[in-house]
Amino acid sequence: MTISYQLKRADFIFKNENDWEDVLNKSISCSATELINELISSELKGRGGAGFPTGLKWKLAAEVDEPTKYVICNADEGEPGTFKDREILTMVPFKVLTAMAVCGYVIGAKDGYIYLRGEYLFLLPELNKAIREFEYYCDEIKLDFRIHIFMGSGAYICGEETALIESMEGKRGEPRNKPPFPSNSGYMNKPTVINNVETLAHTYTIFKYGAKRFYDLGVQYSRGSKLFSVSGDTPKPGIYELELGMSLADFVEEFGDGDTKAVQVGGASGFLVPRKRFAETAIGFQGKLTGISLPTGGSMMLFNSSRSMFNVLDNYLEFFREESCGQCTPCRVGCQQLLMGIKAVKRGEKNARYLDKLLRLTETMKLTAKCGLGQSVANSFSSIVENFREEMIY
């Protein structure tokens, strides 16, 4: 099946309209229910990669009867190949701050936290300046909301929302058992909304222009636009805002170097798509009509024919072996086995059929790992090994 949707550019996120005070005032003049309904009808899904409906997330937290709640902006942008949140916080921080305050207003939270990736320390001075200005304005309009920054320490796992919360509470960054989910019991066991930086920036667009403007972009199940971090073998690396639902063939047409062998969609925890599948692959959330559809936090890595897929996989597995929190068996031991396994096959110490055992192992990891990290190692592993098996062996 060929995807007919074309690549379309959009320009919302980085358009600096300098009207955040108006958007804030307009939003908090609406009722919480109105705002939630607006979000729900926009069909905005989380832009961190997992794609949970944002409106529903806010609604769940708003419904809990509890005086203390929190809003957290997840700026622990750690997925290899993504660099969009950094740009949002640099270029349009007030959109994110405004969205956090609106979220606080909707769910009933007085404190918001930005969990900032350890490596983004250099953003801190400007961001603090913006927060001071923002809080000054909140005081002026008598909106009781404060924003704090919490610096991460460099662990990939802390992008997982419950590990992030544990880390904020001063504990080891290890994912929690779910349920309960953060919307019921999050930071300090209080109801908490955790949204990705980009998700919050999109809510700003929705509150400003209305849900319909957002909904009209993209395709069914994958509404709206999205930032893509394009890197790898491309003549024009960078950040692009595109409508969801485009075909990968179109994407490669635009960004490829003419020799694109494969594209890794969604970073190390995403899928590798080989050239022969470009035409039948869409970028967006899984739905009935879209054929093969790949969600992504926005990382798009292009590889041309000079690249060894073994090296690519080896690199990802190295990353996972190190960045697994080490808590649960399938992820901690599984990642080590996968990495050492493909090396052993490459060296001829294990025969090629051992790859099938490893593929079964990734199935187990997908079924049993405690959090998204361990569950998604299977994505890149199986998509690379299945499509480039000979490169793994010879």
Add this chain to the structure above:
Amino acid sequence: MAKKIKLSINGIFVTVEPGTTILDAARQAGVIIPTLCYHKDLCIAGNCRVCVVEIAGQKRLAAACATPCEEEMEIFTNSLNVLNSRKQIIELLLSEHNADCTSCFKNGSCELQKLASDYKILKQDFIRLVLFMNYSIDKYSPSIIKDDSKCIRCQRCVRTCAELQGINALTVAYKGDEMKITTFFEKPINNVVCSTCGQCINHCPTGALVEKNYIEKVWDAISDKTKHVVVQTAPAVRIGLGEELGFGPGARVTGKMVAALKRLGFDAVMDTDFTADLTIMEEGTELLSRLKSVLVDNNPECKLPMLTSCSPGWIKYIEHLFPEYLDHLSTCKSPQQMFGVLAKTYYAKARNLDPETIVSVSVMPCTAKKFEANRPEMHDSGYRDVDYVLTTRELAIMIKQAGLDFQKLEDMHFDRLMGESTGAGVIFGATGGVMEAALRTVYELVTGRDVPFENLDIVPVRGMEGVREITVKIENPLEEWAFLDGIELKCAVAHGLINAQKIMESIRSGETGYHFVEVMACPGGCLGGGGQPIPTSPEIRRKRAEAIYAEDAAMALRKSHQNPEIIKIYKDFLDYPMSEKSHRLLHTHYLARERY
């Protein structure tokens, strides 16, 4: 009341209370789900993933221990998906585990080994990761050996140390493939804030944490004809040992234990309960002299509340964490050390033996006792007072090695001189026991009457509540103790070091007004000690406590000062409680240790 939840497990319908986990619901339905990181004493971790089950309609498997039941859930605990995943997880664990089972101390009692056996993982072709690991084996503690090559990172020890003991000697460090359980700055266990209580050993599913065993040393001593080997057994051993030898929890095997020790070839089998009674005489007298010193003489040097000093894990804990309260500790040595010093003095003299030739062995429910026996202070006999300390588990191993059919052994009695005891000595093995024994004697000493509780059972100090308080009013005392008339003696009991911390913090706040406080390092007291049979659980500890109190109730004598051998030792050797001699032999002082 919240509505009950109906669900089905493997097609069996069950109704459970809201909040019940799938694991507990399955047990209710008679379905066994294997576990590793789960332990009844501890919070839920959900990290080993061995207990995964399939829930109809869900893409992924769920950890049964960590997932609450929901209405109309359909759960499958042995679908092909579950079985294959579970087998692969066990295989993964085995690949990072040093599965050299035949040379492992836990061979036969290892939970991972049992799982491997149940699931018959016959083709293990994953790469043996343990061969590539940079692991260490910490053997420097006299109590605990930590072998990282056998660790499966279930974090039971970490949770034990944090939740039951509040110490956090063991924590998780690093991430990914380097993630491991270690200590502060990865120092040897012996050099960090560790009480050596051994609860981590009791909760470890594999051989990663075991006691340092002295079995071979004891066999050597027994077979050495030039040595006279004396053994003492702690109160809690007699109600725990049976569990290792085919009895259920709470079996009282005192007579068989004595018979077994004699068959093993010990030259004299005597009882720590005797020195427990002696401890009461000394400690009770010390309490009264402290009360007098504070209440009558207003001596600012003398501190109340007096804290008990029988539990060496507690001693090491207070040395590290509350050193400013060391002068609140009773100066009495623990019953083990009193026995040790008397074995090489009083006993040696009475039996006309050269103390040089005496080897003093103790069987304890405890790993901290190994540390205690090793303390430099414990040489008051002129020799090392206690040479070797065995845990209950090690004794069971020796009994098996000797080929004794334990169940068929005829009951025997302890040897004379230091083998007689009272019910008061026995209950030292349960939390609240020292308090109860002390009150029985002190009250009678002061008033000339029995402590005012039916059958001498001071029920308020018994039980498993973390901290318990009791107030005993002293009325119409004997003339000598007139200053105590009308005084309400405020006492408290704590067990498990997390509760010790609570009680110490409330003492520090200055609001308690306690006179006398008993602390035991382990949950349930010695009966739940780090050297007791594995497994342990609140239910098992309750059964052991029942056995202790049954043992007490069955004794003819139930007050320490009635023990004829106690009367004899004061007459022949020690003169009177807190005499110069007993000060020299039976009392000691402890030292402040670093907090980090």
